[in-house]
Amino acid sequence: MRVNPRIINQAVRVGLSAQALFTVSILVVIVAIICVKGFPYIDFAFIFSFPEDMGRHGGIFPSIVGTIQLALLSILLATPLGVGTAIFLTEYTRESAFTKLIRFGVESLAGIPSILYGLFGFIFFVIKLKMGWSLLAGVLTLTIMILPTIIRTSEEAIRAVPRQLRIVSYSLSASKWETIKKVVLPAAMPGILTGIMLSIGRAVGETAAVIFTMGSSLRLPLSLMDSGRTMAVHFYILAREGISMEKAYGTALVLVLSILLINVVAYYLMNKAIARYS
């Protein structure tokens, strides 16, 4: 029996919109629960004061600062490294066994669970290089962790820049590096920024790799060698050790709001970049 294609179309339409609705509703439910449970506990003091009694009382100021420090420094390290690698892979090499190997390495790194990065960071940076649990060890570990994302998104963005633009640039007597700097990178900027924003999100939300390397000190990290904790770690410890579910939800809400804020800023920056460059 042949089914009327219009009916199939309708069925597919309904099916797909149900799936989309389902996905969005999960997100909404999660955010709603965190909001409802966390909202009563956040106020000015919660955000700007220090935790007391292991976090049972007081605020989460050090972990907010710790989160910003960790994410910012990792991005500052990973961006030049990652974009540089992407430029090398796209502009300075022809497809060969060597580039395939690098790309395979990058893809594999992207698939490794974060706790393994944490373990590596612990063994290598914390123990072997004697950094101890420190902001520095955390930053280096997260840099390695987010590098693959930055490399892959940048590489794709650079590859998507039409070859013709490079040729015009050469015909205007530009050198290779000037062409990359002034023609290719500006055109690839929206894509590169997307990668950076995704990586910030990952760094902000990361827990396992951070506990292993940055530790979980409640103090405010004042130097690279100080231990500290991020909001994600703080939340994990509060909840896992049953210290205070109230404070845990409060922390979770601040974390979610920060990620939301980062996304909004990211969209704003990206749209600005896209408007500038297209």
Add this chain to the structure above:
Amino acid sequence: MENTVLKVENFCAFFGDNKILKEVNLSVSKNVVAALMGPSGCGKTTLIRCVNRMHELIPGTAISGKMTLVNEDIYTMQPIVLRRKVGMVFQKPNPFPTMSIYENVIAGYKLNGIRIPRGELDNIVEQSLKKAALWEEVKDTLHRKGTFLSGGQQQRLCIARALAMDPEILLLDEPTSALDPKSTSQIEELFVELKKNVTMLLVTHNIAQAARVSDFTAFIYLGELIEFGPTEKMFTVPKDKRTEEYLTGKFG
């Protein structure tokens, strides 16, 4: 000849084992439009890409013979120095999407890191856009993106961008083949006007276009320069039978 801009002597170009250009001899004097016509794949685009050494960007290419630009050997010059003296306009209009109209015109300077006082830059932009007959249309929107312009305007912007470098010769690689008839005729009129300032080498597969705008025409077939001479003469009394057959539409 004293006012020869481009001289090509026994020039051959190879791609791998293929000989794409065979013993081409050609000389183009100042302030003329010389058209290179011939069927697709005959080597005309390769020939102009050899003038600014853009063919070298493709691995596996080689040349023999000699090419000089105003008595200077093209193949002993630095490509970057050479390309400052040779402007190029491509088939598809291709303004830089990240740059404004203004920035596009001075892209050659910007890309080279040549610093020029603002007032002088303004002057270069205005003069180049005037030469490209685009000034009146864009003078109030200089800081908008070049990609907002129509196809024909974009191509004239690309011409202005090439002219801004004050080149000895302008290479035009089928510059109207992606444009509508109205934009095409605008640009053809522009070429006639531009002759006063610059020498042009125009690749076209459009016989009528060669007839309309060029002073000299070269007919290239299978990598060989079959005939080169004043356009009027070639179109009325071609010397070679193959030229005649091409002009009368027997092949191509």
